[in-house]
Amino acid sequence: MRHLILLGTGGTIATTDGPGGRRVGVPTAELLEAANTAWNDSDVRVEVREVRRTVSFAATVADALALAAEVRELSGAADGIVITHGTDTMEEVAFLLGLAHGSGTPVVLTGAQRPYGDPGADGPRNLAAALRWAASGAARGTGVTVAFDDRIWPAVGVRKVGSLALAAFAAPGRGPIAHVDEAGVRPHARPLLPRPLLTGRHDDLPRVDVVPQYLGSDATALHAARRAGARGVVIAGFGVGNATPETTAACLDLLREGVPVAVASRTGEGPVLGLYAGASAELSAAGALFAGDLSPWQARLLLAASVAAESPGGDGGGDLPARVARRCRSWLVEAGALSAACLDGPAASTAPVTQV
Numbered sequence: 001m002r003h004l005i006l007l008g009t010g011g012t013i014a015t016t017d018g019p020g021g022r023r024v025g026v027p028t029a030e031l032l033e034a035a036n037t038a039w040n041d042s043d044v045r046v047e048v049r050e051v052r053r054t055v056s057f058a059a060t061v062a063d064a065l066a067l068a069a070e071v072r073e074l075s076g077a078a079d080g081i082v083i084t085h086g087t088d089t090m091e092e093v094a095f096l097l098g099l100a101h102g103s104g105t106p107v108v109l110t111g112a113q114r115p116y117g118d119p120g121a122d123g124p125r126n127l128a129a130a131l132r133w134a135a136s137g138a139a140r141g142t143g144v145t146v147a148f149d150d151r152i153w154p155a156v157g158v159r160k161v162g163s164l165a166l167a168a169f170a171a172p173g174r175g176p177i178a179h180v181d182e183a184g185v186r187p188h189a190r191p192l193l194p195r196p197l198l199t200g201r202h203d204d205l206p207r208v209d210v211v212p213q214y215l216g217s218d219a220t221a222l223h224a225a226r227r228a229g230a231r232g233v234v235i236a237g238f239g240v241g242n243a244t245p246e247t248t249a250a251c252l253d254l255l256r257e258g259v260p261v262a263v264a265s266r267t268g269e270g271p272v273l274g275l276y277a278g279a280s281a282e283l284s285a286a287g288a289l290f291a292g293d294l295s296p297w298q299a300r301l302l303l304a305a306s307v308a309a310e311s312p313g314g315d316g317g318g319d320l321p322a323r324v325a326r327r328c329r330s331w332l333v334e335a336g337a338l339s340a341a342c343l344d345g346p347a348a349s350t351a352p353v354t355q356v
């Protein structure tokens with residue numbers, strides 16, 4: 001008999017509507033009962049543990065790290081771990097759990113877009129799919145995944161792409177690695193699993209802020225982040241990773257001061273690259289990390305984990321941006337998010353640098 005552990009953390013799947021809005025309150029054992037109407041396998045024993053009962057927009061990095069520690073502790077004791085979670089930050093929590101996960105035990109997050117008891121509730125079906133996937137041999141060695149709307153998404157690259165749609169998740173440019181539905185569990189691909197970056201116990205991560213780019217944005221938010229004690233910043237850049245002249249200049253100052261800078265794209269799909277003079281090309285040449293096709297939110301966690309790994313308890317010193325970028329790049333190459341040609345620095349572009 002296979003043994004799964006089901007960890008309940010809250011989210012819409014465990015909410016009911018009421019005066020003042022939705023609130024978490026449904027016990028995880030009740031969620032399991034509802035899922036069992038969609039799937040019940042007498043050969044699988046599910047052990048339920050209540051971890052937290054919150055909506056995920058109120059969760060913190062410290063909460064996610066505590067969850068990662070619990071998952072690590074339980075990994076040897078079960079054939080699979082399923083976590084019910086809010087969808088708003090699921091892409092970040094899945095990614096962070098992946099940064100800390102080193103065993104073959106599958107870890108599967110799921111949730112719902114509609115509350116418990118809704119006539120069209122998606123929670124029971126999503127949870128049933130997550131349990132089926134976790135109990136199947138196919139999930140072993142796939143690291144951390146998200147089960148939603150009959151599809152299984154890899155933690156690296158998964159994004160919430162719908163605010164209300166039942167098909168709430170996608171991994172643009174990557175696609176689902178399996179389907180789980182009436183036709184059974186059907187794996188199509190296996191995600192590349194980098195070595196865990198977060199080893200040992202971490203109660204929190206260094207502060208890293210995301211600064212978005214928008215028409216005419218100046219460097220005010222970047223300066224505020226620095227004043228607030230940010231140990232790194234991620235630019236959610238235009239297109240292929242560009243920033244306004246003011247932001248670019250402020251990022252170059254940060255790099256000179258020893259603060260790591262990562263660049264991601266606000267577009268939602270595709271890699272970033274140092275193509276444009278006075279913007280991405282300059283940032284890239286100055287040692288900013290170009291974070292492959294990671295979302296700004298996943299890039300933020302990668303940067304924070306790398307800063308933590310480089311400078312436990314210290315401020316790192318002058319070449320911190322270079323060391324952090326190197327560590328992130330080798331992780332991104334292992335994750336298939338960056339070409340191996342980028343390992344020692346920015347990949348040489350064959351295209352001529354475009355003058356802005």
Ligand SMILES: NC(=O)C[C@H](N)C(=O)O
Pocket residue numbers: 010011012013054055056057085086087088089111112113114
């Ligand atoms: N669908 C959901 O779960 C959204 C909810 N606000 C949460 O993240 O907890």
